[in-house]
Amino acid sequence: MAALPACPRAVPRLRRLMAAIALSRRLPAAAQEALAVIVSELATNAVLHSGSPDLTVTIEADRHSLTVEVRDHGRWRNRSAPRCEATDMDAEFGRGLALVDAYAVHRSVRCDADGTLVRAVVSL
Numbered sequence: 001m002a003a004l005p006a007c008p009r010a011v012p013r014l015r016r017l018m019a020a021i022a023l024s025r026r027l028p029a030a031a032q033e034a035l036a037v038i039v040s041e042l043a044t045n046a047v048l049h050s051g052s053p054d055l056t057v058t059i060e061a062d063r064h065s066l067t068v069e070v071r072d073h074g075r076w077r078n079r080s081a082p083r084c085e086a087t088d089m090d091a092e093f094g095r096g097l098a099l100v101d102a103y104a105v106h107r108s109v110r111c112d113a114d115g116t117l118v119r120a121v122v123s124l
């Protein structure tokens with residue numbers, strides 16, 4: 001588990017930490033890439049959109065899957081409309097959950113009074 005202030009410099013720190021964890025656990029290259037992308041995207045969402053002072057990343061792995069959880073103590077804010085304009089598709093941001101979904105076999109979001117917990121599961 002890693003707990004950091006929810007600020008922009010937390011994202012590259014988490015990426016480096018995830019790379020070290022992936023290497024120490026000898027995860028396959030595809031799982032290493034998935035872990036880096038998922039943690040980067042979910043942490044970025046927490047930093048940019050939650051208003052949380054901190055975020056926590058937890059990783060669990062077994063022989064078959066890798067589960068990543070990112071928790072913040074802010075408030076989930078849904079988009080007012082889905083991204084469907086051509087200009088939206090060319091944006092340099094705003095596709096974080098779609099990227100997570102591309103790597104994960106399952107993703108869930110739980111919002112409550114304590115904040116948001118996003119869980120993504122990657123097959124190994």
